[in-house]
Amino acid sequence: MPDSGLNETPPRRADAESVAIRDLAYADLPAVVSIEHRSFTSPWSPGMFVLEMSKESTVGLVGEFEGRIAGYIVLSRYDRAWHLMNVAVDPDRRRTGIGGDLIATAFGRIGEADPVTLEVRASNRPAIALYERLGFRPAGNRHAYYPDNGEDALIMWRGDPAAAGVPGEALGER
Numbered sequence: 001m002p003d004s005g006l007n008e009t010p011p012r013r014a015d016a017e018s019v020a021i022r023d024l025a026y027a028d029l030p031a032v033v034s035i036e037h038r039s040f041t042s043p044w045s046p047g048m049f050v051l052e053m054s055k056e057s058t059v060g061l062v063g064e065f066e067g068r069i070a071g072y073i074v075l076s077r078y079d080r081a082w083h084l085m086n087v088a089v090d091p092d093r094r095r096t097g098i099g100g101d102l103i104a105t106a107f108g109r110i111g112e113a114d115p116v117t118l119e120v121r122a123s124n125r126p127a128i129a130l131y132e133r134l135g136f137r138p139a140g141n142r143h144a145y146y147p148d149n150g151e152d153a154l155i156m157w158r159g160d161p162a163a164a165g166v167p168g169e170a171l172g173e174r
């Protein structure tokens with residue numbers, strides 16, 4: 001995933017009341033895929049969204065601002081851990097609290113005690129800053145994980161990986 005750059009002067013925060021967070025629906029996919037294409041060098045296809053949304057364990061949410069979809073999140077459960085599969089905010093609406101609100105709302109849906117993991121490009125400092133703020137901690141690297149540029153993935157966990165059956169020695173450099 002690309003590094004979208006660190007903003008020196010964040011824009012004004014959106015009013016909490018002005019961002020409506022609701023379930024992701026198939027009808028949202030054109031708007032979601034548009035944001036996806038403006039957010040990632042290797043974007044998910046519509047079919048990838050449909051596949052994740054078809055799983056019973058998936059939590060998919062969108063955030064609407066002034067009647068338009070401004071961001072989305074997809075979280076899926078595999079075995080004993082939740083995986084933060086995708087999150088993005090419209091480039092024009094970033095740094096106004098929407099990404100953090102989406103993640104916090106998704107956590108509210110799955111239960112605070114459940115461990116959550118994700119992979120993020122090592123260069124994606126905005127996302128890593130957001131994840132750390134929400135309680136994720138680095139737990140190893142996947143070497144050359146991203147085929148488009150050979151970049152490493154940073155693995156992060158929120159909660160105890162051991163509770164998801166992942167032994168400590170499995171979290172090192174790979």
Ligand SMILES: CC(C)(COP(=O)(O)OP(=O)(O)OC[C@H]1O[C@@H](n2cnc3c(N)ncnc32)[C@H](O)[C@@H]1OP(=O)(O)O)[C@@H](O)C(=O)NCCC(=O)NCCS
Pocket residue numbers: 001002004005006007010039040087088089090093094095096097098099100101119120121124125126127129130131133
């Ligand atoms: C990562 C992303 C979803 C964050 O969404 P967002 O709505 O801009 O994030 P928020 O406004 O909720 O930010 C919350 C906190 O995260 C951190 N943060 C977010 N963006 C940051 C940036 N550009 N620089 C530094 N810190 C940042 C800050 O601590 C921020 O709090 P603050 O604004 O009070 O300082 C957004 O940048 C994005 O869509 N990036 C492209 C897609 C992507 O990389 N997704 C993650 C893939 S793993």
